[in-house]
Amino acid sequence: MFQADGQMRVATGKATLKKNLQVEVSQHLITSPTSMVVDVSTLLWTLEWPSQGTVDTFISVFKVWVNARLLEADVHLCFDRYFEYSTKSSTRSARANATRVHQLERKTPLPARDAVLKNSANKKQLNTLLCDAILSDDNFLQHATQNHQLLGKTTCPRRYRRVVSRLVWT
16 A cells, blocks of 8 residues: 555556456346446546547537436436545545646537546546536436436535436545
8 A cells, every 4th residue: 555665555456456356247137227326537537538529528428428327227426526635635646647737618629538537637627517517407407317416515415306316526
């Protein structure tokens, strides 16, 4: 966990651990889930990242993915929280590389995936834009799902008539 000089070692072996824990399951034993818990930080790395377009272009990709999952089950989106002084903050700063902070808005050109996802400030902006885009899209909210809760930056859940899912900042 720590290097000889006392610095925290950056964890990089999640994929290896996942592969080691993976097991084959017979198709006839698989049941449909009633609920899905999604690590949005991981999801952002797996979604198609448009090579051209705006932040809105990526938000559309995200909403299509969420909508498809909501047809199958309740979706609980877990976003990272970014506390200034935490054990994760040292890991994040070690991974930050030399990417610059962008001023992300829905209509700005979408930077490269690494430029957004390897910089905490950029990733925080994207998370906020994703949540705001979903909550401000009445058409999406009306057609995507029925009765869910939203947990955002505040700790109090607020009930919405037809909110997309339970968005949790973890």
